[in-house]
Amino acid sequence: MDTALHSMRERIVAAHHARTSLRIHGNRTKDFYGATIKGDPLDTRGHAGIVDYEPSELVLTARCGTSLEEIALTLAKHGQFLAFEPPAFSGNPTLGGIVAAGLSGPRRAQVGAVRDFVLGTRLLTAEGELLRFGGQVMKNVAGFDVSRLLCGSLGILGLISEVSIKVLPLPKQEVTLRLPMSATEALAAFNRWRGQPLPISAGSWFDGATTVRLSGAPAALAAAQVRIGGDPLADDDAATWWNSLRNQTHPFFGNRTSLWRLSVPATTPLMAIPGPLAAEWNGALRWHATELPAEEVRRLASAAGGTATQWRGAGEDGMFHPLSPTVLEIHRKLKERFDPRGIFNPGRLVTGL
């Protein structure tokens, strides 16, 4: 155990004994995400560094405080990357924060989310035990998949101290195409393309235009480009575009008092929600800047078979879509078993837990 890990462990054990709460944080790029909570700050950044990386194994293992920048640079040297494109927002997030938040970027619909890439974790528990789940191999069904359970847990079950994550080779080539169209036309186009063997790695609709990215072998891109049409963006412009969605620096996200993130089945038709709309993930992620009452937005999202997160402007009820009573009860029990005295990020993910 290195000194940083050791001292985090001591803090945790002390908090557990004193029944005081801890607010775990890395580079604080996602302080806005989840409920604002009280608790003594517990900084994970001291426990940093890549522990193991072998490009031919497609796995990187790093400590929780390792920054995205360091990981991305290391991977790039070997022509690899984190395919789920975690958002950096305006900073340089830590691996622990990336996994705990569980947020994925523009490639989500094609390659999967953070949880689809996490192979193993180490978890520092409330009692100060360092547990290891999963591992560094691609396939592993020994024991319950606690590593994936920790993705998006916002630290409520314990401190994620180390992560082994699957990485992928960078696509041989990428082309971004822009096609002016209405939102309805865009959703129809996404529906048409989805069932075809096209190498679409991201699809968005903002400001009256659909922007799609193709990734893969040059031969496949050329053929797909003919089928999809539109105008290719210059490489720099394309990179700027996708980064502006990934990190939410696009003006659409700026200065909004109320912004909703709806995760719905991609085929959901245009929803009756007033206010500006933008879409990502080939229609499966909808951003609605609306003043509609929260209950109404949530009702519409549920009716469509999805959920709504109040990304900005959340009130008393919090950001997240309420859980069903049975699911909530399982959350309550998991919290009780993993963190019996409720010291880890209490209330950040689920009110009261």
Next chain:
Amino acid sequence: MQDAPRKPTADSLRFEANPGTRWSDLTQPATLDHRQTLICALQAVLPADCILEREEERRPYECDGLSSHTQLPMLVVLPRTEEQVRAVLTTCHALDVPVVARGAGTGLSGGAMPHASGVVLSLARLNGILKIDPEACTARVQPGVRNLAVSEAAAPFGLYYAPDPSSQIACSIGGNVAENSGGVHCLKYGLTVHNVLGIRGFTIMGELLELGGGALDSPGLDLLAVTIGSEGLLVVVTEATLKLVPKPELAQVVMASFDDTGKAGDAVAAIIAAGIIPAGLEMMDRKATVAVEPFVKAGYDLTAEAILLAESDGTPAEVAAEIADIERVLRASGATTIKVSQSEAERLRFWSGRKNAFPAAGRISPDYYCMDGTIPRKTLGRMLRAIGDMETRFGLRCMNVFHAGDGNLHPLILFDANAPGEMDRANEFGAEILELCVKLGGTITGEHGVGVEKINSMCVQFSTAERNAFFAVKSAFDETGLLNPGKAIPTLARCAEYGKLHVHQGQIPHPDLPRF
């Protein structure tokens, strides 16, 4: 460890810190009284033809694909509807009766092995494909649907379900979800966990759980991820929403021969290092090719120490380019001959041997024992040499097939259960392979599950605190421990027992392994 109570008592439903303990003995019989009470209660909620009482009706359910482990269940039920499944669960829960869900019974770790005082809940009759949505590229299916049937139903839309276990003509989606099953195309398209968008099911208390669904993200903890691969211990799945993917225009497979298994292993790493993710990347050693060739006539090079099969899919131009890349890497890695499939028929023929390796083992040997460890790819050569040594030491043959791209090994240990001592030697051989997997940084099961078979090896891979964390997950879903008890997670007592057996001269096996 306490004994299983013969009659339900008020006490029996209280929370147990370790829900694995009470029912962990699968052979513990129920009393006749208890059985009769249960039958009466089930008759009230199920039609008569859904309950199998007679011994000859129950006999076929005594084991799954791990036929060395048998146990006659107290009762078998075959509900037709989701409502009946719920009723079975609430009834068993109320009467404190263990429940073992069962799909097609092809599992290879004894996950569906019955409990002597329990009910086998077969989902075989819930076999409807509820909806194929070609626009959303999803299929909503019942758990008893066969894996291959999903792809068949999706085919008219140019879609298919990617995870393709070799058992896909028989195994059920419910079983796939419970085992997080994989297939030869998982390297590129992912395992079951990457291809299931949502499930619907019931807890042992009969409470409805809907996890995930048609949307990509869900709020709260990712309970969907933890139920996939949970071996029927957390929830009985009654419906699943699956992701379908567009059929590639073309698929071709490269078959390469190597005069050394180590070189073949290195070639696998070299392909990945070159930035290529083939649609499938499989390896067979000579013992395996020699065993399958007479049955499938795939045209394998029987002089090669190992052959690799690497598949490429996509548009014709894409495939041509990737095949050229793969060939180049294989040659540089020392392949002695390389063949590329020139037609769909030939592609399927190349694969047929790999897909029929298990049945072939069954034909050349009275019995075989299939292992399922995963190791880092780079240790493949080391593992193969170690298995070679073990063959000599245990006096048994072992043929090797691998999901090489994923580092997932299926050594098939050949033995004759009627020859004195061979079965025990095969078991020890297997356990030693698994211990080496853990030592090399891998795991004791890649896709077949722990079940009853590998429960002792779990003591090697996980510490007591880690196993307690698994019990914490278990009890959050099932406080009573009634759902598939005695499987997957060993109790402390069991590990203590196993530890005693395996301590040689005061030494635990592999003392160099980190133990927290």
